[in-house]
Amino acid sequence: MIGTNGFSYGYTGKSCIVNLDNEKVEIVATDKYTEDFVGGRGVGQSILFKELSPEVNPLDSGNIMVFGTGPLTGTLTPISGRLTIDFKNAVTGGVGFSNVGGYFGAELKYAGFDFIIVRGKAEKPVYLDIKEGRVEIKDASNLWGKTTWETEDILRKNDKRIQVLSIGPAGENLVKSACVIVKKKHAAGRCGVGAVMGSKNLKAIAVRGSNPVKVAKPQEFMEAVDKCWELLDKNESINERYRTHGTHLNTERANVSCTVPYRNFQDDHVPEEKFTKVGQRVFEKWKKRDIAEFNSPIYMSNFYSLPEEDIYTEGFEQNHAWDYIGRLDIDDPLMVLKTHILCNSLGLDIDNSSGVIAWAIDCFQNGLLDEDDTDGLKLEWGDGEVIIELIKKLAYREGIGRLLARGVREAAREIGPPAEEYAFHIKGQELAESIRAAKGWALGVVTATRGGGHLNGAPMTGFQKMPRDMSMDKFGTPYAGDQQDYRGKGRVVAWFERLKAIVDMCGVGWHSSFWVDYNLCDEKNYTELINACLGIEITEEEFMLMGEKLHNLEKAFNTIHAGFSREDDYPPEQLMKQEVKTGEFRGELLEKEKWDLMLDEYYEMHNWDKSTGLQTDKGLQQLGMSEVAERLEKYGKLIKGDQ
Amino acid sequence: MIEKKCLCLDLEKCTGCRSCELACSFHLYSHFNPEQSAVKVLLDEKTGEVEFRLNSSCDLCLKEEEPLCVKYCASGALIRSDMQLSR
Numbered sequence: 001m002i003g004t005n006g007f008s009y010g011y012t013g014k015s016c017i018v019n020l021d022n023e024k025v026e027i028v029a030t031d032k033y034t035e036d037f038v039g040g041r042g043v044g045q046s047i048l049f050k051e052l053s054p055e056v057n058p059l060d061s062g063n064i065m066v067f068g069t070g071p072l073t074g075t076l077t078p079i080s081g082r083l084t085i086d087f088k089n090a091v092t093g094g095v096g097f098s099n100v101g102g103y104f105g106a107e108l109k110y111a112g113f114d115f116i117i118v119r120g121k122a123e124k125p126v127y128l129d130i131k132e133g134r135v136e137i138k139d140a141s142n143l144w145g146k147t148t149w150e151t152e153d154i155l156r157k158n159d160k161r162i163q164v165l166s167i168g169p170a171g172e173n174l175v176k177s178a179c180v181i182v183k184k185k186h187a188a189g190r191c192g193v194g195a196v197m198g199s200k201n202l203k204a205i206a207v208r209g210s211n212p213v214k215v216a217k218p219q220e221f222m223e224a225v226d227k228c229w230e231l232l233d234k235n236e237s238i239n240e241r242y243r244t245h246g247t248h249l250n251t252e253r254a255n256v257s258c259t260v261p262y263r264n265f266q267d268d269h270v271p272e273e274k275f276t277k278v279g280q281r282v283f284e285k286w287k288k289r290d291i292a293e294f295n296s297p298i299y300m301s302n303f304y305s306l307p308e309e310d311i312y313t314e315g316f317e318q319n320h321a322w323d324y325i326g327r328l329d330i331d332d333p334l335m336v337l338k339t340h341i342l343c344n345s346l347g348l349d350i351d352n353s354s355g356v357i358a359w360a361i362d363c364f365q366n367g368l369l370d371e372d373d374t375d376g377l378k379l380e381w382g383d384g385e386v387i388i389e390l391i392k393k394l395a396y397r398e399g400i401g402r403l404l405a406r407g408v409r410e411a412a413r414e415i416g417p418p419a420e421e422y423a424f425h426i427k428g429q430e431l432a433e434s435i436r437a438a439k440g441w442a443l444g445v446v447t448a449t450r451g452g453g454h455l456n457g458a459p460m461t462g463f464q465k466m467p468r469d470m471s472m473d474k475f476g477t478p479y480a481g482d483q484q485d486y487r488g489k490g491r492v493v494a495w496f497e498r499l500k501a502i503v504d505m506c507g508v509g510w511h512s513s514f515w516v517d518y519n520l521c522d523e524k525n526y527t528e529l530i531n532a533c534l535g536i537e538i539t540e541e542e543f544m545l546m547g548e549k550l551h552n553l554e555k556a557f558n559t560i561h562a563g564f565s566r567e568d569d570y571p572p573e574q575l576m577k578q579e580v581k582t583g584e585f586r587g588e589l590l591e592k593e594k595w596d597l598m599l600d601e602y603y604e605m606h607n608w609d610k611s612t613g614l615q616t617d618k619g620l621q622q623l624g625m626s627e628v629a630e631r632l633e634k635y636g637k638l639i640k641g642d643q
Numbered sequence: 644m645i646e647k648k649c650l651c652l653d654l655e656k657c658t659g660c661r662s663c664e665l666a667c668s669f670h671l672y673s674h675f676n677p678e679q680s681a682v683k684v685l686l687d688e689k690t691g692e693v694e695f696r697l698n699s700s701c702d703l704c705l706k707e708e709e710p711l712c713v714k715y716c717a718s719g720a721l722i723r724s725d726m727q728l729s730r
Contacts (some may be wrong), residue, residue, distance in 0.1 A: 074665075075665070076665045076669060080665075103661070110676065110677065110678065153689075161685070184688045210676060211676070212668070212672065212674040213675040213676070214673075215675075218669075218673045218674075229715065243718075289655070289657075289659075289691050290656075291658055291686075291691075292660035295665055296717075297660075297717035298717070299658040299717065303691035305690075305691055312691060314688065
């Protein structure tokens with residue numbers, strides 16, 4: 001449809017296929033991949049859909065990893081350093097994607113490439129050295145076993161402007177909660193992305209170059225950039241929060257909305273007094289500098305310096321607070337920082353690692369695991385020293401780490417049914433968010449294609465208390481701002497799925513968008529940017545439709561590869577039985593009957609079959625996705641006839 | 644007295660976002676390429692220190708209302724000061 005422009009603009013025009021089986025590198029034209037989607041996650045997912053058969057195990061050499069940018073990556077568009085990694089999910093068996101900031105995505109473009117497609121498995125550990133349009137597969141035997149921090153330091157030794165992504169010991173050991181780390185603290189997390197990289201014996205990728213990123217219409221492009229820049233730079237509410245304090249301040253706000261998990265979801269609200277010990281303000285005495293994402297006018301991160309503890313690190317984000325302060329109940333700020341550093345350096349995803357550790361503590365507390373199972377460790381909530389031991393055991397698969405490395409669903413299956421009651425997961429992947437008190441948020445988290453998470457369609461409009469007239473104009477329902485109301489949320493989630501898809505295709509950060517604050521960039525802004533960048537003319541409706549197509553492509557991948565259907569779009573049973581115990585939304589839970597209605601509306605918005613949750617021939621034909629319909633039909637997963 | 648306009652930098656405010664590099668390369672070449680920027684920012688992830696360099700291709704964006712690196716410096720680390728001596 002759209003996406004090719006002769007490659008003078010936006011793209012570098014070149015991509016690269018690396019076959020680790022035979023160590024061959026092939027440079028190809030990017031336009032081979034951009035027929036249906038403009039870039040980023042769209043291109044990565046379409047390659048996977050076309051080329052992967054469902055028989056491929058995610059940790060087999062047959063899995064493919066696509067490291068991709070978007071046309072806006074590396075430009076002056078706010079937050080333009082993003083990289084998407086697309087692959088078959090090692091945790092769910094379905095869709096896998098992961099998105100990371102830092103400088104890597106932009107530097108990949110400057111190094112001369114839009115996409116790096118990695119196939120096969122190297123015989124021995126290797127890394128990719130990508131410089132000035134050249135790709136070399138190099139020996140990584142000296143890097144294997146090293147932390148991500150050590151790996152970065154070694155590969156950047158002679159040139160600090162080299163950018164590196166790498167896995168740590170967790171990825172090498174094929175731990176399901178392993179992630180990929182960029183710039184020491186930026187993580188491409190979830191979905192077992194680090195394990196997939198480890199299964200290929202691929203330790204790292206280093207990039208560096210001086211290739212320019214050009215845009216088709218510089219003046220129009222800069223006008224579009226300036227509009228976005230102003231929206232972010234001048235947003236007092238966002239900047240008061242983020243610039244002054246960082247994203248952890250949101251933890252306290254989220255706690256008011258009852259969306260901070262406490263002790264493995266025993267509650268969705270942590271005791272308020274906890275913030276006197278580990279609230280954002282406690283950490284401010286160690287703050288040395290505000291830190292921004294690549295080209296971001298809102299600087300959300302902090303650099304912490306504690307010479308007396310030999311701790312120097314860019315700080316943690318709100319997720320780490322949910323995970324390690326909330327779910328594991330740590331209330332020692334030093335332990336919060338130490339777990340943050342340890343996870344990043346060992347290459348462990350904070351959401352998934354804390355999920356499986358929280359499960360283990362819960363099991364121990366309820367007599368389902370004992371000290372014989374835990375190598376003599378006594379597992380208690382908030383015990384930082386023990387949690388640090390568990391993190392290490394997990395990353396190195398030592399002792400109980402062998403069980404935890406399988407992820408929460410598999411670990412619980414191994415222990416048996418009572419332990420499964422404490423395993424909170426969506427489609428097999430650890431649940432990270434509290435969802436009982438906010439219904440639209442819950443629907444978005446549960447239906448996310450990669451197996452839970454708030455980075456598909458989960459709206460924040462409820463927390464923002466979006467006015468009803470604005471909600472009506474934007475989504476065709478007045479209820480987007482009503483956190484506890486189930487009505488209209490199917491519409492809202494489907495809309496945000498499209499917006500997130502176009503942001504990921506552009507190759508920029510989600511924090512620049514309407515999702516974070518309804519005064520930030522919307523679909524109109526991104527359409528103006530992509531048009532001026534590529535020299536094309538699409539409407540915002542067409543661009544959002546491209547987002548809908550991407551979402552449908554991922555849905556079909558999940559159906560074919562993992563067999564997901566309606567029954568996989570429900571929250572964990574415990575959250576439909578046990579109420580939120582404290583806080584403003586005490587008593588909230590997810591009611592099955594109302595969830596069913598919300599899910600029906602959501603499927604309706606996508607033209608999917610309500611009874612099975614599967615895609616319909618009619619819906620796919622309307623989107624011009626006949627090839628996808630044919631594939632689904634081949635596997636007996638296409639619903640035909642009128643709904 | 645001859646007045647010289649110059650860039651002033653408060654290193655403590657620099658967030659390492661590198662927007663100045665992108666803005667500068669756009670001013671000089673109408674595309675985005677940090678390597679061709681007159682300003683260079685290097686954040687040391689070990690220490691949190693920032694190193695800032697300016698080379699001779701900087702013309703202070705004479706035809707613009709203000710230097711583009713200043714315009715896109717959200718933290719206010721870079722400002723243009725009309726001073727008697729350049730720093």
